[in-house]
Amino acid sequence: MVTTVADNTLKNITGTILLAGAGKMGGAMLTGWLAGGLDPRRVAVIDPHISPEITALAEQGVVLNPGVTAAGTVETLVAAVKPQMFREAGAMLKSFVSDQTAVVSIMAGTTIASLQQVCGGAVVRAMPNTPAAIGRGITVAVAANNVSATQRAVADALLRATGAVEWVEDEGLMDAVTAVSGSGPAYVFLLAEELARAGIEAGLPEALATKLARETVAGSGELLHQSELPSSTLRQNVTSPGGTTAAALGVLMGEPGLRELMIRAVAAATTRSRELAK
Numbered sequence: 020m021v022t023t024v025a026d027n028t029l030k031n032i033t034g035t036i037l038l039a040g041a042g043k044m045g046g047a048m049l050t051g052w053l054a055g056g057l058d059p060r061r062v063a064v065i066d067p068h069i070s071p072e073i074t075a076l077a078e079q080g081v082v083l084n085p086g087v088t089a090a091g092t093v094e095t096l097v098a099a100v101k102p103q104m105f106r107e108a109g110a111m112l113k114s115f116v117s118d119q120t121a122v123v124s125i126m127a128g129t130t131i132a133s134l135q136q137v138c139g140g141a142v143v144r145a146m147p148n149t150p151a152a153i154g155r156g157i158t159v160a161v162a163a164n165n166v167s168a169t170q171r172a173v174a175d176a177l178l179r180a181t182g183a184v185e186w187v188e189d190e191g192l193m194d195a196v197t198a199v200s201g202s203g204p205a206y207v208f209l210l211a212e213e214l215a216r217a218g219i220e221a222g223l224p225e226a227l228a229t230k231l232a233r234e235t236v237a238g239s240g241e242l243l244h245q246s247e248l249p250s251s252t253l254r255q256n257v258t259s260p261g262g263t264t265a266a267a268l269g270v271l272m273g274e275p276g277l278r279e280l281m282i283r284a285v286a287a288a289t290t291r292s293r294e295l296a297k
């Protein structure tokens with residue numbers, strides 16, 4: 020299910036948004052929030068080593084490392100620390116959370132039950148991916164039963180600041196989500212690496228092969244993004260019968276081919292996500 024939220028949700032936020040962990044993903048979210056019109060004075064950041072870029076946001080009104088009293092009533096806590104840091108940070112973060120606080124977690128493998136146990140509040144568990152850094156991520160979110168419609172709308176707006184958002188009702192899907200979109204960018208980067216390597220094997224100079232592979236993956240991704248056609252149609256559109264692309268696809272779509280490999284890869288990541296869940 021996709022939730023559509025009015026564009027002005029970020030601008031209309033009047034409560035405090037507390038960001039715990041302003042690293043790669045938390046920092047990207049904060050950048051997106053401010054670009055989307057969230058009042059910087061509504062944001063407080065907790066991080067033991069705040070980067071110079073985020074320190075500079077204090078001039079716009081972002082509050083850095085406030086105590087519980089200075090933070091005031093926290094409407095939404097966004098937990099973006101490493102999952103392994105959460106157990107340690109959780110007790111400290113809990114002091115900022117009341118029954119009215121929405122806790123939006125982007126921590127991989129950290130379940131709603133675990134978040135409720137450590138932090139309390141009304142929990143939204145989300146899985147973004149790394150293109151969030153350029154506002155082109157996709158995030159899948161699932162809300163606990165006690166999350167109100169308003170809290171969900173605010174969570175949606177905060178997550179949507181780094182790209183698309185899909186909501187699911189079944190938390191059990193998050194392991195497969197992690198395996199497809201969370202880990203997925205690495206599969207695409209691997210494709211660029213191996214296409215370059217194959218180009219070198221075929222006789223191209225390394226620099227040229229690397230550039231061709233990189234731009235082909237990036238340009239094809241952009242075409243897929245901008246086109247309304249399914250990827251299979253885009254593929255068929257560049258595949259003449261008996262041509263060069265058909266020759267290569269005969270290998271990639273053979274037995275065993277990319278389909279079997281991808282099924283195994285996603286199954287391995289799903290299994291690992293289940294093992295790591297806590």
Ligand SMILES: NC(=O)c1ccc[n+]([C@@H]2O[C@H](COP(=O)([O-])OP(=O)(O)OC[C@H]3O[C@@H](n4cnc5c(N)ncnc54)[C@H](OP(=O)(O)O)[C@@H]3O)[C@@H](O)[C@H]2O)c1
Pocket residue numbers: 039040041042043044045065066067068099100101102104107108125126127146147148149201
């Ligand atoms: N990057 C991705 O593509 C991606 C995708 C999906 C989900 N995620 C999730 O996003 C979360 C953050 O990942 P990331 O890549 O942004 O990691 P990161 O760059 O290491 O950011 C984590 C930040 O949290 C800070 N931190 C550590 N202990 C803290 C504490 N007690 N209180 C407050 N802040 C604390 C870290 O500071 P120090 O560096 O000083 O320790 C760091 O600035 C993870 O849970 C990850 O599972 C990331």
